[in-house]
Amino acid sequence: MRLSPIKLFLLSSCLVAAPSVFAMTETQPSTPNAPLPDNPSLGRVILYKTGQTLERIGNATQRGADKASEKIQRKWDNTKAFGAETTQVMQEKASDVQQGAEKKWEQTKEVVTGNRSDTTPVPIEQKSLSQAN
Numbered sequence: 001m002r003l004s005p006i007k008l009f010l011l012s013s014c015l016v017a018a019p020s021v022f023a024m025t026e027t028q029p030s031t032p033n034a035p036l037p038d039n040p041s042l043g044r045v046i047l048y049k050t051g052q053t054l055e056r057i058g059n060a061t062q063r064g065a066d067k068a069s070e071k072i073q074r075k076w077d078n079t080k081a082f083g084a085e086t087t088q089v090m091q092e093k094a095s096d097v098q099q100g101a102e103k104k105w106e107q108t109k110e111v112v113t114g115n116r117s118d119t120t121p122v123p124i125e126q127k128s129l130s131q132a133n
Contacts, residue, residue, distance in 0.1 A: 003011070036048050 036045065040048070
């Protein structure tokens with residue numbers, strides 16, 4: 001079986017490239033912001049300083065989010081407590097208004113029908129409409 005030149009080239013390049021892809025040329029630091037070694041390159045210093053800055057920004061952002069979360073939770077709890085108190089007061093006032101309205105309705109009904117219990121009943125006279133007084 002004869003291989004075409006393209007297949008031969010691809011196979012040989014894979015065999016040559018495979019070890020270099022998996023080989024580690026230098027050891028990576030165990031932590032992302034490990035201290036710099038002696039005489040680091042400029043790119044390594046910039047990368048290190050950028051990582052420190054990003055870490056500080058991330059920590060500050062996390063602290064701010066924690067503080068905001070606590071404040072928001074406190075405000076929400078206060079809002080729920082205030083809402084519950086307001087609801088209870090409104091229910092009591094509605095009950096008072098309803099009782100007052102029922103009392104006024106009864107008084108009005110007694111006055112209109114003449115069935116008042118605190119005074120003597122009003123006599124109702126019946127006469128024909130054509131008689132003059």
